[in-house]
Amino acid sequence: MEIIGLTGGIASGKSTVSEQFAQHGWAIVDADAIAHQLTAIGGKALPLIQEAFGVDYLQSDGSLNRRKLGRLVFANPALLETLNGIMQPLIRQRIAEKFDQAATAGQPYVVLDAPTLFEQGYQDDCDQVVVVSIDLGTQLQRLQQRDGFSLAEARQRVASQMPLKEKVARADWVIDNSGSWQATWLQVAWLIDHFSMI
Numbered sequence: 557m558e559i560i561g562l563t564g565g566i567a568s569g570k571s572t573v574s575e576q577f578a579q580h581g582w583a584i585v586d587a588d589a590i591a592h593q594l595t596a597i598g599g600k601a602l603p604l605i606q607e608a609f610g611v612d613y614l615q616s617d618g619s620l621n622r623r624k625l626g627r628l629v630f631a632n633p634a635l636l637e638t639l640n641g642i643m644q645p646l647i648r649q650r651i652a653e654k655f656d657q658a659a660t661a662g663q664p665y666v667v668l669d670a671p672t673l674f675e676q677g678y679q680d681d682c683d684q685v686v687v688v689s690i691d692l693g694t695q696l697q698r699l700q701q702r703d704g705f706s707l708a709e710a711r712q713r714v715a716s717q718m719p720l721k722e723k724v725a726r727a728d729w730v731i732d733n734s735g736s737w738q739a740t741w742l743q744v745a746w747l748i749d750h751f752s753m754i
């Protein structure tokens with residue numbers, strides 16, 4: 557089984573690209589979706605987050621107040637580290653389980669969609685790494701539009717990540733998603749053909 561890592565900046569278009577891989581029938585392991593499940597009610601991470609950050613970050617129904625916790629940790633690197641210390645080992649464990657499941661199911665390709673792929677060292681588990689790149693102006697615009705952030709909030713989220721340039725420099729393959737849907741679709745179609753041939 558070939559493991560293809562997929563990463564990039566926030567709102568650069570990872571989910572858009574992974575959707576195309578999924579439509580081609582490849583298995584997707586989505587690190588963000590795993591994080592979401594872990595922090596949902598009944599998820600393994602929720603009690604640990606409550607212990608570390610207090611009930612102030614839960615809603616009255618016991619679910620996580622994601623926006624409030626996001627605002628806190630993205631403005632405070634030490635607290636982001638605390639949250640990562642809770643989340644990353646649990647995410648790593650789930651990713652390993654999902655890789656095992658895909659291998660058992662006989663999947664020839666599995667795509668690991670992970671925003672912090674390089675930061676967490678997952679490139680060592682991947683046969684190829686694809687980075688979805690975007691120009692900063694378009695990234696900030698799409699981020700504001702999708703998540704309702706102010707320009708300052710969007711800038712803060714981008715600044716809290718490894719610079720996209722650095723990810724591009726470490727990539728085996730780069731998809732430029734600064735243009736139209738069609739332009740990106742063509743690049744991904746080419747990549748799927750290319751991977752299928754090697």
Ligand SMILES: Nc1ncnc2c1ncn2[C@@H]1O[C@H](COP(=O)(O)OP(=O)(O)OP(=O)(O)O)[C@@H](O)[C@H]1O
Pocket residue numbers: 564565566567568569570571572573588671698699702733734735736737738740
């Ligand atoms: N080529 C495109 N043209 C116009 N809009 C796009 C294009 N690609 C993605 N978008 C939009 O930009 C936003 C971000 O895309 P997407 O969710 O795929 O990024 P992401 O990298 O997965 O984001 P995140 O880091 O939050 O997981 C979405 O609202 C999506 O609909």
Ligand SMILES: [Mg+2]
Pocket residue numbers: 570571572588
């Ligand atoms: Mg995404």
